[in-house]
Amino acid sequence: MRAGARYASTLNYDSATNTPSAAFLTAVQNMTVYGDPNANPATATPVVSGLTTANVNLSVGFTNSAPSSVTVSVTGFQVLTYYGTTTLNKPYVWFPYVGYWTPP
Numbered sequence: 001m002r003a004g005a006r007y008a009s010t011l012n013y014d015s016a017t018n019t020p021s022a023a024f025l026t027a028v029q030n031m032t033v034y035g036d037p038n039a040n041p042a043t044a045t046p047v048v049s050g051l052t053t054a055n056v057n058l059s060v061g062f063t064n065s066a067p068s069s070v071t072v073s074v075t076g077f078q079v080l081t082y083y084g085t086t087t088l089n090k091p092y093v094w095f096p097y098v099g100y101w102t103p104p
Helices: 002-010 022-034
Strands: 056-063 066-081 084-096
Touching: 002 022, 002 056, 002 066, 002 084, 022 056, 022 066
Parallel strands: none
Antiparallel strands: 056 066, 066 084
């Protein structure tokens, strides 16, 4: 998650709202899951077995009508533990946004 959030905090943000563009979201999800924003999910290997882009959520905070923070979280990811399976719901990493804002 940290790699994805750090990457998102520096990537050019190309949306005028707090809803990221599909390209931005996909790049952040790929960076989080595969360690490569340009990864091909059909051939890439996740950095954590069983983690998929569907488990990765991104939210962008706005202050004064400009992006100010990014939060990457993981939901619904199951981890095998000593006592059985545990589902991770909402561990997250937050970074201030320091990239360039390039709305359309």
